[in-house]
Amino acid sequence: MxxxxxxxxxxxxxxxxxxxxxxxAAFVSEACAGxxxxxxxxxxxxxxxxxxxxxxxxxxxxxxxDALGAGGMGEKLCSG
Numbered sequence: 343m344x345x346x347x348x349x350x351x352x353x354x355x356x357x358x359x360x361x362x363x364x365x366x367a368a369f370v371s372e373a374c375a376g377x378x379x380x381x382x383x384x385x386x387x388x389x390x391x392x393x394x395x396x397x398x399x400x401x402x403x404x405x406x407x408d409a410l411g412a413g414g415m416g417e418k419l420c421s422g
Contacts, residue, residue, distance in 0.1 A: 343383065351383045358388060 343351070354373045358366045366388065374381040399406045 347380070347383070351380065351387065354380070354384050355387045355391070358384065359391065 354370065357373070358370050361369050370381065370384055370388070374384060395401075395406050397406055397408060
């Protein structure tokens with residue numbers, strides 16, 4: 343992905359997250375205007391942002407065992 347494409351993807355994702363979940367798909371469709379590569383990248387990041395890790399989830403060889411903390415910038419998870 344080129345730096346210009348990344349800026350565009352990031353801007354669309356950020357704006358999409360400001361829309362209610364039931365209005366995001368329509369916004370993304372309009373914002374991507376038939377650009378299938380752009381839509382794929384935006385959809386991928388939106389799907390990743392929707393995933394909430396919980397105790398017992400695995401990421402490769404790591405398992406989430408507990409939360410370290412949470413606050414305005416997100417959550418910190420402890421893996422074992």
